[in-house]
Amino acid sequence: MNTLKKSTIFLLLGMSSLSMLMNGCTKQEKEKEKEEITVNVTSVDEAEDKEADEVDKEEKEAVGTLVDASMNTITIRQNDGTELTFLSNNCEHNFKNGLREGNWIVVTYTGEIQGDNTQNASVIKITDNDENKIEKTKKAMKLKAVDETVYATAGVHIRASYSTTSDVIGSLASGASIRRTGVCDNGWSRVVYNNQDAYIYGDYLTTKAPAKDKKPAKTNGSAPATPQQGNEPAKVKKPDSLPAEQQQTVNGKVVEASMNTLTVDVNGEVYTLNIMDAAHEYANGIQVGNIVTITYAGNLADPEVTVIKVQDTASNGPEENNN
Numbered sequence: 001m002n003t004l005k006k007s008t009i010f011l012l013l014g015m016s017s018l019s020m021l022m023n024g025c026t027k028q029e030k031e032k033e034k035e036e037i038t039v040n041v042t043s044v045d046e047a048e049d050k051e052a053d054e055v056d057k058e059e060k061e062a063v064g065t066l067v068d069a070s071m072n073t074i075t076i077r078q079n080d081g082t083e084l085t086f087l088s089n090n091c092e093h094n095f096k097n098g099l100r101e102g103n104w105i106v107v108t109y110t111g112e113i114q115g116d117n118t119q120n121a122s123v124i125k126i127t128d129n130d131e132n133k134i135e136k137t138k139k140a141m142k143l144k145a146v147d148e149t150v151y152a153t154a155g156v157h158i159r160a161s162y163s164t165t166s167d168v169i170g171s172l173a174s175g176a177s178i179r180r181t182g183v184c185d186n187g188w189s190r191v192v193y194n195n196q197d198a199y200i201y202g203d204y205l206t207t208k209a210p211a212k213d214k215k216p217a218k219t220n221g222s223a224p225a226t227p228q229q230g231n232e233p234a235k236v237k238k239p240d241s242l243p244a245e246q247q248q249t250v251n252g253k254v255v256e257a258s259m260n261t262l263t264v265d266v267n268g269e270v271y272t273l274n275i276m277d278a279a280h281e282y283a284n285g286i287q288v289g290n291i292v293t294i295t296y297a298g299n300l301a302d303p304e305v306t307v308i309k310v311q312d313t314a315s316n317g318p319e320e321n322n323n
Contacts, residue, residue, distance in 0.1 A: 057110055059124065062086075063137040065186045066103040069259040071286060074126060076105050079141055081185040086118050092125040093282035099259045100276060102164045102187065102201040104137070106130040138162070143182045143190065148207060150180045150189070156204040162188035169198060175210040246297045247308060254290045262310060264292065271300045278307040286312060 062084055064076030072089040086107055097103065108125040109118075128134075141162070158170040162184055170193055172178055178200070182190035189202040252264030252271070260276045273294070286292070292312045298305040 059108055059110055061130075061133055062107045062109065062113065063133050064105060065188070066099060066101055066105050067187070068101075069099050071257045071288070074105070074107070076107065077186050079137060079185050082116050084113065084116055084118050086121065086123045086126075088123060088126055089285040089287055091123040091285055092127075093280050093285060094125065094127040094129060095280040096129045097165060098275060098277040098280065100164050101203060102162075103128055104134045104163055104165075106133050142185045144185075145182050146180055148180050149177050149209075150191075150205040150207055151175060151177050151209055152200075153204050153206055156200055158191065158193050158198045158200055160198065162186070162190075162199045164201075166199070169193065172200060172204075177209075178205075180205065247295055248297065249293055249295050250300065251291055251293055254286060254288055254292055256288065257286050262292075262294075262307075264294065266300065269300075273300070273305065273307050274303075275307050275310055279309040281309065281311045281313075283313050286310075290314065 062076065062078065064078040064084065067075040067077050067083055069075070069088070072087060073085055074088040075083055075085040077083050084107070086109065095103075106127050107123060108127075109121045109123045111121040113121050152172040152174050154174050156172050157168045158172055158178075160167040160169050179192045180189050181192055181197070183202065184190070184199075187202045188199050189205055191198050191200055250266055252266040254262070255265055255270060256263040260274060261272055262275045263270060263272045273296075280286075290312050291314070292310055294307060295309040295311070296305055296307045
């Protein structure tokens with residue numbers, strides 16, 4: 001009997017140990033299974049936020065003609081007539097032909113534009129030398145046919161196409177008339193000049209005739225031969241055509257800047273320069289206090305000095321420039 005009891009006890013202990021071992025294995029296996037089936041679940045909101053971030057970082061372009069520019073903003077008019085104003089004081093600028101009304105401009109940005117609202121757009125770069133995008137936009141130009149007489153509000157060039165880089169084929173004196181046959185959505189007007197299509201930037205034209213007592217426009221002291229010949233606007237300078245030996249460079253601190261002028265302090269002397277036809281290269285916009293490098297020909301104190309290029313390579317505004 002004692003032997004039987006001992007055998008029974010050992011058998012029960014063995015079964016208990018086996019049960020515990022099996023339970024332990026089962027528990028480990030279950031824990032392992034839990035680990036293996038664990039997945040990361042992303043909510044719909046998180047997925048939408050991630051997609052929105054990717055969209056916000058995508059670079060896009062807005063192409064149009066220059067309407068206005070200041071130290072902090074630039075306004076362009078697109079083919080459909082929509083005017084867009086962007087903040088331009090913290091982005092790269094690259095203009096090869098200066099800034100003139102009617103110039104074609106490419107604005108590279110991230111974010112979204114809704115109608116004419118650019119509040120959610122962050123500008124990366126502004127340039128006027130991206131020929132591929134500009135030519136594509138020109139080809140998509142919409143033009144409304146009209147037939148009317150218009151008058152020049154100032155002496156203005158008549159060009160072969162709707163761009164300030166196109167050939168000048170004539171000029172219209174202040175107050176002189178011309179026949180307009182079309183209006184481009186981006187601000188240019190198609191006119192008839194010497195029996196052919198030509199173009200004038202529309203901001204210089206009006207349908208209102210000048211006062212009758214206004215003296216006729218004159219060229220070299222005599223009345224123009226035709227309505228299309230008149231006061232020749234100031235000739236566009238060709239700064240880049242000047243010999244290298246005539247060019248000089250100087251560094252100056254920006255006092256004020258506009259679309260056509262730049263006021264700088266050079267060693268305590270303040271100069272206001274005409275930069276309409278100069279190249280502009282700014283790494284991070286142009287701001288008061290920035291140090292810029294000016295390439296020019298002539299005398300800085302001479303109002304007729306030719307500014308070839310204005311360059312600011314600093315990436316962090318005046319703080320970096322002043323270091």
